[in-house]
Amino acid sequence: MTETAIELVGVNKWFGDFHVLKDIDLTVGAGQKVVICGPSGSGKSTVVRCINRLEKHQKGTIRVNGTELRGDAQTIAAIRSEVGMVFQQFNLFPHLTVLDNLMLGPVKARGLTRAEAEKTARHYLARVHIPDQADKYPGQLSGGQQQRVAIARSLCMEPRVLLFDEPTSALDPEMISEVLDVMIELALDGMTMVVVTHEMGFARKVADQMVFMDAGEIVERGAPEEVFAAPKSDRCRKFLSQILQH
Amino acid sequence: MTRYLPFAALLLLGGCSSSSTWGWYVIDPTTASGWINIKFLVSGMGDTILISVIAAAISIALGLMVALPALSHRRWLRIVNRVYVELIRSIPLLPMLFWVFYGLPIIFRSMGLNIPIDPFWGAIITLALSDSAFTAEIYRAGIQSIPKGQHEASQTIGLSYAQTMRYVILPQAIRRILPPLANQFIYIVKMSAFASVIGMQELTRRANELVVTEYRPLEIYSLLIVEYLVLVLIISAGVRWLERRMSADERI
Numbered sequence: 262m263t264e265t266a267i268e269l270v271g272v273n274k275w276f277g278d279f280h281v282l283k284d285i286d287l288t289v290g291a292g293q294k295v296v297i298c299g300p301s302g303s304g305k306s307t308v309v310r311c312i313n314r315l316e317k318h319q320k321g322t323i324r325v326n327g328t329e330l331r332g333d334a335q336t337i338a339a340i341r342s343e344v345g346m347v348f349q350q351f352n353l354f355p356h357l358t359v360l361d362n363l364m365l366g367p368v369k370a371r372g373l374t375r376a377e378a379e380k381t382a383r384h385y386l387a388r389v390h391i392p393d394q395a396d397k398y399p400g401q402l403s404g405g406q407q408q409r410v411a412i413a414r415s416l417c418m419e420p421r422v423l424l425f426d427e428p429t430s431a432l433d434p435e436m437i438s439e440v441l442d443v444m445i446e447l448a449l450d451g452m453t454m455v456v457v458t459h460e461m462g463f464a465r466k467v468a469d470q471m472v473f474m475d476a477g478e479i480v481e482r483g484a485p486e487e488v489f490a491a492p493k494s495d496r497c498r499k500f501l502s503q504i505l506q507h
Numbered sequence: 508m509t510r511y512l513p514f515a516a517l518l519l520l521g522g523c524s525s526s527s528t529w530g531w532y533v534i535d536p537t538t539a540s541g542w543i544n545i546k547f548l549v550s551g552m553g554d555t556i557l558i559s560v561i562a563a564a565i566s567i568a569l570g571l572m573v574a575l576p577a578l579s580h581r582r583w584l585r586i587v588n589r590v591y592v593e594l595i596r597s598i599p600l601l602p603m604l605f606w607v608f609y610g611l612p613i614i615f616r617s618m619g620l621n622i623p624i625d626p627f628w629g630a631i632i633t634l635a636l637s638d639s640a641f642t643a644e645i646y647r648a649g650i651q652s653i654p655k656g657q658h659e660a661s662q663t664i665g666l667s668y669a670q671t672m673r674y675v676i677l678p679q680a681i682r683r684i685l686p687p688l689a690n691q692f693i694y695i696v697k698m699s700a701f702a703s704v705i706g707m708q709e710l711t712r713r714a715n716e717l718v719v720t721e722y723r724p725l726e727i728y729s730l731l732i733v734e735y736l737v738l739v740l741i742i743s744a745g746v747r748w749l750e751r752r753m754s755a756d757e758r759i
Contacts, residue, residue, distance in 0.1 A: 313662075313663060315659050315662065315663075338665065341662065341663060341665055342665050344663070345663060345664075346659075346660075346663040348656060348659070348660065350654075350656050352654075352656035352657060352659060352660035353660070354657065354660070354675055354679075355679065356678050356679050365664065365666070365674060365675075366664030366665050366666065369666060369670050369674060370664060370665030370666050370667075370670070371665065411660075414660075414664065415663070415664070417664075418664055418665060
């Protein structure tokens with residue numbers, strides 16, 4: 262492990278009176294893959310959403326590639342330009358073709374020419390194995406294809422870190438593996454990834470670090486083999502037995 | 508249109524009968540004086556349409572500017588929106604027209620500006636202002652109907668707020684906004700009749716003037732109603748066409 266990509270120190274967040282994140286410490290090295298799991302409402306999505314400031318943390322520090330995340334627009338823009346995000350609900354732009362979905366950020370935010378942006382877009386569409394869907398609208402694609410377009414859209418911004426917020430939770434079972442395959446390929450290529458997921462097969466395969474959260478706290482962390490084989494806390498053991506036993 | 512024919516026929520028959528209570532001769536196109544009267548009445552159509560179209564165009568732009576603060580995270584901006592909408596919405600059109608036409612020039616003069624307000628612009632400013640509160644609410648509802656995820660996805664690919672609105676949110680919201688907005692145009696056309704009281708020579712004013720000289724209110728105001736009916740029916744057809752097109756475009 263070389264340099265640090267993401268660093269959270271003592272991060273706290275409240276939604277009104279509700280304490281969603283309690284003293285979260287998390288370090289992600291460049292090229293590392295971290296998988297966060299935990300029951301719903303445990304705050305795992307909120308952690309990821311704080312990293313690119315979709316949610317605002319109230320206490321503690323978050324650093325991305327050495328830049329501390331503060332409230333000013335400049336820092337937020339700088340951090341977002343290095344951090345891509347893939348959502349549970351894909352959030353593709355339904356009024357634009359797949360190609361335009363991919364080119365919007367590079368052309369409008371990065372100032373690339375349309376020709377350059379199209380080249381990048383087609384490159385990443387090929388990487389997520391749907392090069393022939395460029396001219397379709399998102400509504401014409403299957404869920405799995407839509408999520409892969411969403412991944413390609415993030416990649417077009419050439420991020421150094423990719424965040425995934427339950428990327429396969431909204432998918433039909435038969436489409437989960439096509440998305441996970443793409444994510445595994447990205448992982449093997451050395452992308453820094455923070456993934457909120459319950460796909461434990463994926464975690465075993467790629468994660469350097471497993472994080473288990475419950476009630477706003479990080480309850481347990483470690484290499485996936487350790488956490489799976491011998492969870493130290495009762496809460497983690499119970500959760501793992503629930504999601505692994507069907 | 509065919510369903511209105513019996514009604515028109517009834518009116519015409521009534522006019523042709525010898526009953527002394529009818530005087531359709533004032534707008535009888537077969538006589539020279541009747542034809543002159545009709546031309547006089549219908550010639551107000553141009554100003555009614557012009558006032559309505561310009562007022563609607565201003566209201567569409569102004570409404571968006573009023574709606575955007577309503578979507579802000581900042582409380583004071585939302586309050587600015589609320590105050591504007593509630594205030595403008597609560598002022599009846601006629602008092603607002605008097606205020607703009609007679610009152611606003613005094614404010615301008617006290618500020619050292621010499622901006623006269625003629626009936627034409629007085630009517631347009633009033634209609635646009637009054638309508639903008641409603642347009643703003645239409646925009647707000649349309650924009651808020653777009654899922655939050657669209658804003659978030661735009662942020663993560665580095666778009667600014669203005670870019671997000673322009674390239675992501677508004678193009679989607681416009682499908683839901685346009686039909687009610689076009690509908691609102693009917694309101695403007697009808698309310699433009701108030702411009703007659705400050706001397707604008709539009710449809711209603713001309714009808715009033717002819718009534719004074721011909722003393723035939725029933726016949727002349729009946730024709731006036733038909734004039735608005737024709738205008739509104741044309742706009743309604745446009746609105747329905749727009750709604751069909753918008754729903755055919757839906758690819759979501």
